[in-house]
Amino acid sequence: MMTLDFTPEERDLVLDILNNYKSDFRMEITDTSTPEYRKQLKQQETMLNSVIEKLEKAK
Secondary structure (H helix, E strand, O other): OOOOOOOHHHHHHHHHHHHHHHHHHHHHHHHOOOHHHHHHHHHHHHHHHHHHHHHHHOO
16 A cells, blocks of 8 residues: 655645546547457546545545
């Protein structure tokens, strides 16, 4: 496990960046025609959602 110390402003910035990336990421998943790559992207999306959730709980 890793521990990071963010100021509230830094945490909000990271959340904004991740949420913006998540939107683009969903479009990439939708546009992907290769099943194996789509599966990989969905796994990464799950991890991304987990990170976002953890940061939101830290508020």
